[in-house]
Amino acid sequence: MNKSKIIGRALGIWLFFGSFVKPSAESPPNFLVIMTDDQGKWALGQYDPRIRTPNIDYLAENGVRFDEAIAPVPVCSPARASFFTGKTPSQHGVHDFLSTSDSSQNNWLEDEKLISEELSEKGYTVGLFGKWHSDTREWIHREEFDEFLTYDEREIGWINQYLHSGTVHFSRNGVPEKYTGVQARFLTENAINFIAGSGEKPFAAFVMFTQPHFPFAALPERLVESYRSIGAEIVQLESEGSLQSRQDRVQDSQVSAHQLELMHAENIAQYLAAVTLVDEQVGQLFDALESRDLLGNTYIIFTSDHGHMTGQYGLYGKGNATRPQNLYQESINIPLVIFGPEHQVKKAQIRQEFVNLYDLFPTIAELAQIEFGTKYRGPGKSLTPLLNGNQVRGFRRYQFAEYGNARMIHNGDLKLVRYYKQKPENSYEEIWYQLGRKGSERATIEAPENEVSLEMSSALERFFSLYETKEHTGRKIWSLPKHNGAEAWR
Numbered sequence: 038m039n040k041s042k043i044i045g046r047a048l049g050i051w052l053f054f055g056s057f058v059k060p061s062a063e064s065p066p067n068f069l070v071i072m073t074d075d076q077g078k079w080a081l082g083q084y085d086p087r088i089r090t091p092n093i094d095y096l097a098e099n100g101v102r103f104d105e106a107i108a109p110v111p112v113c114s115p116a117r118a119s120f121f122t123g124k125t126p127s128q129h130g131v132h133d134f135l136s137t138s139d140s141s142q143n144n145w146l147e148d149e150k151l152i153s154e155e156l157s158e159k160g161y162t163v164g165l166f167g168k169w170h171s172d173t174r175e176w177i178h179r180e181e182f183d184e185f186l187t188y189d190e191r192e193i194g195w196i197n198q199y200l201h202s203g204t205v206h207f208s209r210n211g212v213p214e215k216y217t218g219v220q221a222r223f224l225t226e227n228a229i230n231f232i233a234g235s236g237e238k239p240f241a242a243f244v245m246f247t248q249p250h251f252p253f254a255a256l257p258e259r260l261v262e263s264y265r266s267i268g269a270e271i272v273q274l275e276s277e278g279s280l281q282s283r284q285d286r287v288q289d290s291q292v293s294a295h296q297l298e299l300m301h302a303e304n305i306a307q308y309l310a311a312v313t314l315v316d317e318q319v320g321q322l323f324d325a326l327e328s329r330d331l332l333g334n335t336y337i338i339f340t341s342d343h344g345h346m347t348g349q350y351g352l353y354g355k356g357n358a359t360r361p362q363n364l365y366q367e368s369i370n371i372p373l374v375i376f377g378p379e380h381q382v383k384k385a386q387i388r389q390e391f392v393n394l395y396d397l398f399p400t401i402a403e404l405a406q407i408e409f410g411t412k413y414r415g416p417g418k419s420l421t422p423l424l425n426g427n428q429v430r431g432f433r434r435y436q437f438a439e440y441g442n443a444r445m446i447h448n449g450d451l452k453l454v455r456y457y458k459q460k461p462e463n464s465y466e467e468i469w470y471q472l473g474r475k476g477s478e479r480a481t482i483e484a485p486e487n488e489v490s491l492e493m494s495s496a497l498e499r500f501f502s503l504y505e506t507k508e509h510t511g512r513k514i515w516s517l518p519k520h521n522g523a524e525a526w527r
Contacts, residue, residue: 065160065239066378066404067335069232069322070397072120072243073315074113074168074250075355077344078106078370079272080312087271089263089313092320093339093374100337100376101386101424105449108343108394110440111356111368116342116394117245118171121151123398124415126439127501130509133357133441135173136195145172152398155407156241157181164231166224167245168198176208184231185210186224198247201311202255219257221246225318229325241401244322249311249345260310268305274298274348301348308347336377336404338397344368350478356440364445364454365478369438375424383426391433391449396420416504435493437500441514446497447472451485453493459515 082090083097109119110126118124118131126132131145157163164184169175175198176189188198189208197206202219216223228244264271274297319339326332346352349367356362356369373392375382381404395417402409403419416437422429438445442457452470457463469485470478484490505512 064334065406066381067232067239067331068156068161068241068338068401068405069228069326069335070241070243070338070401071315071319071322071340072117072168072245073312073341073372074245074247075343075345076249076312076315076341076372077347077367078104078372079367080249080309081372083372085271087267088309090316092316092323093372096319096323096337096339096376097374099384100374100382101388103373103375103388103390103392103420103423105389105436106340106371106373106392106394107369107436107438108341108371109438111343111362111364111438112440113168113250113342113355114170115440117169118146118149119395120342120397121153121171122146122149122415123152123395123413123417124149125395125437125501125504127505127510127512128415130506131171132511132514135170136190144174150409150412151181152401153179153241153243154181155402155409156405157183159405159407160238161405162231162235162238162240163243164228164240165243165245166228166231167243168247169245170198176211176213178208178211182210184227186227189213196252199250199252200255201248201314202257219314221248221314221318225321228322232325232331233329239405241405244318246315246318248315249308256307256310257314260313261306263313264306264309265302268309269298269302271309272305272347272349274301275350304353305347333378336375336382336401338401339372339374339376340394340397341371342394344370361456362440362443364438364440364443364452366472369445375420377424381421382424386423386426388423390423390429391436392420392423393417393436416500435496435500437497439501439511441511444497444501444511446493446500448489448493449473451489451493452478453490453497455497457512457515459513 079085080088082088082094083102108116110116112134114133114135115126115131118129119126122129129146129149135145153163162183163181165182166186169187175187176191178185186207186209189206190197192206200220204215204217205220207214207216224244224246228242232240232242326335343355344367345355346358346365346367350365352358356364371394395415398415399413399417399419400421403421418433435446435448443454445452445454450473452472454468456466458465467484469482471482
C-alpha cells in the first residue's frame with residue numbers, strides 16, 4: 038500500500054509467516070468484506086482530505102469507488118439483513134433494529150438463503166467477525182460460518198457491542214469469551230488468523246466493525262485529539278431541517294447554544310476518530326493479504342450498513358432520528374469501494390451509477406460462480422460489468438429505500454418520500470425534495486405536477502409491488518421506536 042499508511046506491515050508479515058500455495062488464475066476468488074456501522078459516504082478522505090483514511094483511499098484509488106451507493110434502509114438490522122439476503126426489508130421482514138428483548142422470533146432470516154450460506158455450500162471457508170445483528174440472539178453460532186465471533190449481550194445488554202475499548206463480551210462459535218482492549222484491533226487480529234488458517238480453500242471473511250456508531254467513549258485519545266480542532270469545521274451544526282415541528286431536534290435539549298456547540302465539536306472529533314481507527318484496521322488486513330500474496334485473487338469490499346445524521350439540519354442519528362422517520366441523503370448514502378484482481382477490476386474508477394447495498398449479494402455470487410437460477414428474487418443487480426470498466430447504459434434509473442411505512446424514490450434531481458397512513462387504508466402523505474446541491478433537502482418543494490413526478494410516483498408503486506411480500510411489507514408498519522429525542526447522538 039502507499040507510503041502514507043498509518044501502520045506498517047510487521048504484524049501482518051509475522052502472522053502470515055509460513056507455508057503458502059500461490060493461487061492459480063483458475064482458483065475461486067477470496068472475499069474480504071469490511072462493513073462499518075453508521076458511516077456516511079462523506080466520512081472518507083476521498084471526499085474530504087481533512088479526514089484521515091489513507092488505507093481506504095488507497096483501495097478506492099486502485100479499485101472502484103461508487104459515489105451513488107445507498108442503503109435500502111437507514112437502520113442497522115434491516116440494512117444488514119438486506120446485505121446478506123439481497124432483498125428489501127419488505128421482502129425479508131426485518132424493519133428495525135433487533136435486540137435481545139425481542140423474544141417473539143429468534144431467527145428472523147430462517148426462510149432466507151444468505152450469501153454466507155451460498156458461499157459455504159460452494160466450498161468456501163466462511164467467517165464473521167463483529168456485528169451480526171440480524172436476529173435476536175447474536176451469540177448463537179450460525180452453522181454456515183466456520184468461525185462466528187460476535188457479541189454476547191446477555192451480560193450487559195446491547196451497549197456491550199459499542200464499547201470501543203474496555204472489556205467486551207463476545208461469543209466465539211457459541212462459547213462466551215471476554216476481551217479487554219481496543220475491540221476493533223481484536224476483530225482484525227482474529228480475521229487475520231482466520232485467513233491464515235483457511236489453507237488451500239477459498240475464504241470469505243466478513244469483518245463487521247461497530248465504529249463509528251455511538252456512544253463515543255474510550256476511543257484512542259491520540260485520534261480524538263487530532264480532530265478536536267477541525268471536527269466542527271468538517272461537519273457544522275446546522276439549523277433545523279424540513280420536517281420542522283414533526284422532528285425531534287437537538288435544539289430541543291435543555292442546554293445552551295454554546296454547550297451544544299461544544300458537544301457537537303467533541304462528538305464529531307470522536308466520530309472521525311472512530312473512522313480513522315477503522316482505517317488502521319483496513320491497513321492491517323491489506324498488509325496481511327499482501328504478505329501472503331493473496332491480493333491477486335481477493336476482492337476487498339469496503340462499505341457501511343447506512344449513513345448517519347451528524348448535525349446536518351440540526352439532527353443526530355439515522356433514519357429513526359425523526360418522527361416521521363427520515364430518509365435524508367446523509368442517512369442513506371454509504372461509502373462503497375471494491376478492490377480486486379487486475380484482470381477483473383479496472384483500477385481508479387469513479388462510478389456514478391445508482392447502486393444499492395443489496396447489489397452486493399448478486400455481485401459476490403457471480404464472482405464466486407454461484408449458480409442459483411431463479412431462486413434469487415431480490416432487486417439486486419450484479420456490479421461485475423461496472424467493475425470491468427464497461428459503460429452500462431440504463432443500469433438503474435431510480436434509487437429506492439424504505440423505513441417502516443416510509444418509502445423513497447429519487448432520480449438524482451427529485452426525491453419523493455411517501456408515508457402510508459393507517460386510516461383511511463392505502464392513503465398517504467408525500468414530501469418532495471429538490472436534490473442536486475448540498476443542503477437542498479433543507480426545504481421541501483411543492484408537489485410538481487409534470488410527467489417526471491407522475492412517472493416517479495408510478496415507479497415507486499411498481500418497484501414495491503415487485504419487491505415486497507404481503508406478510509413482510511413495511512407499508513403497514515406505523516409504529517416504530519422513537520430514539521433520538523433531545524439527546525445528542527442517541
